[in-house]
Amino acid sequence: xxxxxxxALLQAYGRAGGDNQALENSExxxxxxxxxxxxxxxxxxxxxxxxxxxxxxxxxxxxxxxxARIKHPVHLCFxxxxxxxxxxxxxxxxxEEESKVNVLAHCIFPSAVKVIHKMDAExxxxxxxxxxxxxxxxxxxxxGIEVIPxxxxxxxxxxxxxxxxxxxxxxVGKLDYDFExxxxxxxxxxxxxxxxxKNNDELKVWERIHLNGxxxxxxxxxxxxxSDRAKxxxxxxxxxxxxxxxxxxxxxxxxxxxxxxxxxxxVVQVRNKQAKVTHEAAIGSLDKKQIQTLMARGLEEAEAxxxxxxxILRG
Amino acid sequence: xxxxxxxxxxxxxxxxxNDLNLRVERGEIHGLLGVNGTxxxxxxxxxxxxxxxxxxRILFEGEDITRLPVWxxxxxxITLAWQEPARFEGLTVRDYLQLNGRADPxxxxxNLASVGLPPGQYLDRFxxxxxxxxxxxxxxxxxxMSVKPKLAILDEPDSGIDxxxxxxxxxxxxxMVKGGSSVLLITHNDSGAEIADRVSVICAGKIIKSGSPKExxxxxxxxxxxxxxxxxxxxxx
Numbered sequence: 430x431x432x433x434x435x436x437a438l439l440q441a442y443g444r445a446g447g448d449n450q451a452l453e454n455s456e457x458x459x460x461x462x463x464x465x466x467x468x469x470x471x472x473x474x475x476x477x478x479x480x481x482x483x484x485x486x487x488x489x490x491x492x493x494x495x496x497a498r499i500k501h502p503v504h505l506c507f508x509x510x511x512x513x514x515x516x517x518x519x520x521x522x523x524x525e526e527e528s529k530v531n532v533l534a535h536c537i538f539p540s541a542v543k544v545i546h547k548m549d550a551e552x553x554x555x556x557x558x559x560x561x562x563x564x565x566x567x568x569x570x571x572x573g574i575e576v577i578p579x580x581x582x583x584x585x586x587x588x589x590x591x592x593x594x595x596x597x598x599x600x601v602g603k604l605d606y607d608f609e610x611x612x613x614x615x616x617x618x619x620x621x622x623x624x625x626x627k628n629n630d631e632l633k634v635w636e637r638i639h640l641n642g643x644x645x646x647x648x649x650x651x652x653x654x655x656s657d658r659a660k661x662x663x664x665x666x667x668x669x670x671x672x673x674x675x676x677x678x679x680x681x682x683x684x685x686x687x688x689x690x691x692x693x694x695x696v697v698q699v700r701n702k703q704a705k706v707t708h709e710a711a712i713g714s715l716d717k718k719q720i721q722t723l724m725a726r727g728l729e730e731a732e733a734x735x736x737x738x739x740x741i742l743r744g
Numbered sequence: 745x746x747x748x749x750x751x752x753x754x755x756x757x758x759x760x761x762n763d764l765n766l767r768v769e770r771g772e773i774h775g776l777l778g779v780n781g782t783x784x785x786x787x788x789x790x791x792x793x794x795x796x797x798x799x800x801r802i803l804f805e806g807e808d809i810t811r812l813p814v815w816x817x818x819x820x821x822i823t824l825a826w827q828e829p830a831r832f833e834g835l836t837v838r839d840y841l842q843l844n845g846r847a848d849p850x851x852x853x854x855n856l857a858s859v860g861l862p863p864g865q866y867l868d869r870f871x872x873x874x875x876x877x878x879x880x881x882x883x884x885x886x887x888x889m890s891v892k893p894k895l896a897i898l899d900e901p902d903s904g905i906d907x908x909x910x911x912x913x914x915x916x917x918x919x920m921v922k923g924g925s926s927v928l929l930i931t932h933n934d935s936g937a938e939i940a941d942r943v944s945v946i947c948a949g950k951i952i953k954s955g956s957p958k959e960x961x962x963x964x965x966x967x968x969x970x971x972x973x974x975x976x977x978x979x980x981x
Contacts, residue, residue: 652833681833719830721794726891727818727844736843740834 434510435461435468438537442506445567445598447535451504458503462487464516475499476530486517486547493558495525503530508537509544512573520550520580524558524588534564541574541602550580554588554616562592572600572628579607584616586642591619597742601630601659608635614642614671622651623742626659626689634663640674640704647676654738655682655689666696669704678708683715683741685734745770745926746791746895751800753786753949760786761797762949768895773917773927775940775957777964779971783949784930785827788899791928792824793817804895818844821894825901829884831872838867840887847890855886858919860912878909885916889923896920897928902936914939937961 438461443449451457452469458476461469465487467480475497479490493499509516524530538544554560568574576596584590590610601624610618620636638647649665667676682691697706715737723733746768753761761783768774778784789795791802793814802810809817832840841852853863859882869875871883881901888896901913917927918939929940937943943960945953945968953960 716830718826719832721814722826722830723843724814725792725794725818725822725824726887727815727823729815736835736839737832740832740839743834 434463434466437510438463438468438506438508441508441510441537441539441567442535444539445535445537446565447506448504448533451501452506454501457501458499459505460489460503461506462508462516462518464509464514473499473501475528476503485515486519488519489521491520491522493524493528493530493560495528495555497525497528497530499528499530503532505532505534506537507534507546507548509546510540512540512542512571513544515545516547518546518548520548520552522550522552522560524552524554524560526555527557528555529559531561532563534562536564536566536576538574539567539569539599540571541569542571544574546574546576548578548580550578552580552582552590554582554584554590556585557587558585559589560591562590564592564594566596566598568596568599568602570599572602572630574602575605576602577605580609582608582610582618584610584612584618586614586616588613589617591617592621594622595624595742597623597625600628601626601632603630604632604634606632606634609637609639610647611639612642612645612647612674615644616642617645618647620649622653624653624661625738625742626653626655626661628657628659630659632659632661634661635666636664636678637666637668638676639668639670640676640706641670642674643671644673645671646674648679649677650679651681652741653682653691654741655684655691656686658688659686660690662692662694664694664696665708665710667698667706667708669697669699669706670701672701672703674701674704674706676706678706678710680708680710681741682712683738684713685715685738745805746928747803748787748791749801749803751787751790751802752798753790753795754798760949761790761800763800764946764950766944766951768926768928770926771921771924772941773921773929773939775937775943775960776928776930776946777932777937777943777960777968778946779932779968782946784932784946785899786949787946788824788897788928788930791897792822794824818891822897823888823891823893823895824897825884825888825899827900827903829880831875831880833870833872835871836867837869837871837883840871840883841890843887844891846892852886852890855889855916856883858889858912859883859886859916860909861886877904878906881905882909882912882916885913889916889920892923893925895926895928897930899930900932901929902931902933
């Protein structure tokens with residue numbers, strides 16, 4: 430049964446853009462979870478991955494050791510192939526001092542009719558450590574999925590966190606995304622979300638950055654395109670609490686459906702006279718001039734819209 | 745190749761295009777000179793299909809295209825470079841230059857080089873706000889070259905351009921014509937019309953003079969540059 434699940438998830442992973450060879454390569458750190466079963470876990474030098482299965486999911490301890498520079502991106506795959514089910518991933522992540530790692534996560538729910546996927550992550554990025562996290566979802570065309578990713582990221586001095594959460598393939602279903610980062614001195618946090626809502630998708634996005642350390646920097650950026658009757662609410666918050674902290678909130682929501690609804694709530698707050706936080710939010714239809722430009726190159730209107738939307742949502 | 749007859753557009757009771765007539769011959773650069781507000785961009789938009797005229801007719805290679813949508817005109821070989829080109833998030837220069845797939849990779853590089861942009865430095869950049877105005881205009885021209893148009897309408901490619909970029913723009917235009925395109929070069933800068941084969945002057949929505957670049961540019965300087973009533977040509981002009 431496990432072998433069957435493994436092969437099926439591997440196939441789905443490949444279809445969703447995952448690198449199957451990376452999962453077979455012993456030099457590449459990886460972790461493959463189906464439902465509450467760990468199908469594969471590969472550690473590499475400097476990276477320790479421990480897992481605990483429980484009834485509805487898996488608890489993962491992910492450690493990048495002090496000074497380790499992980500050569501190849503670490504591949505994570507979380508999925509649930511049946512039409513119904515619950516998957517909870519509890520992540521405890523620690524990147525120790527001066528370590529560096531790139532993580533590519535794929536979350537795959539190709540047949541979801543009634544599926545809940547929850548991720549609760551606590552992340553500690555150590556002094557001078559760099560953690561780049563890219564999460565891509567593939568949801569199939571049924572829209573019966575609820576995705577609830579929550580992450581609390583603490584970034585120590587000079588540490589760097591960069592995340593890129595992408596949900597553009599298949600229907601979103603319901604998304605309740607909540608990423609919160611706190612930066613110490615000279616630390617950097619970049620939160621980026623890209624999503625394409627269609628049909629009756631509902632998206633709630635909440636990005637928060639606390640710039641607590643001197644000269645810390647933060648960017649909370651989101652790009653959403655909404656078609657049909659999709660609805661989205663984006664809250665981008667940045668708090669400048671320390672001298673020379675610099676933050677920016679950047680939200681773009683494109684409404685490309687007669688019944689789609691977009692809202693944005695940017696919050697910028699400064700508690701220190703030497704801090705500066707800016708924001709920009711644009712909500713509206715696709716730019717007419719962009720469409721006309723592409724049509725003047727020979728694209729039909731629908732093709733032009735596809736090109737523009739693909740650009741906005743580019744990973 | 746292009747024959748515009750009695751083109752008319754009225755907005756708020758004012759004739760923006762006033763029974764305008766214009767011909768662009770195959771393989772020529774036809775300069776269109778006019779001061780601000782004389783109908784140059786409106787004419788470009790109507791030829792491209794971005795706006796509908798109240799009257800008149802546009803023939804392209806003998807076919808009446810007056811009512812065709814933009815993309816069908818583009819399929820027939822007409823394209824337009826905007827005065828202020830749009831910017832696109834997430835779209836690379838490479839993507840932008842091969843939108844309709846007519847140019848192969850080597851040609852994309854040649855087209856960028858023609859407008860003075862090193863391909864290695866630009867092909868993977870985004871066509872977004874990180875480009876300067878001059879860079880964006882040069883990329884627009886390279887994009888027009890890459891669709892291999894029969895007729896390129898260039899709306900003030902020389903406006904807002906620094907002295908370094910201007911020769912590259914002009915070189916791109918002449919290269920395009922050598923490649924077989926015709927160009928309607930809209931400008932309010934008489935020096936921009938120097939590369940044209942013929943030049944027409946537009947005023948108050950109609951063509952009031954056509955001829956050789958030297959003759960018409962001089963006439964434009966003497967009459968339009970000093971005109972105290974732009975948009976209202978004097979009696980007999």
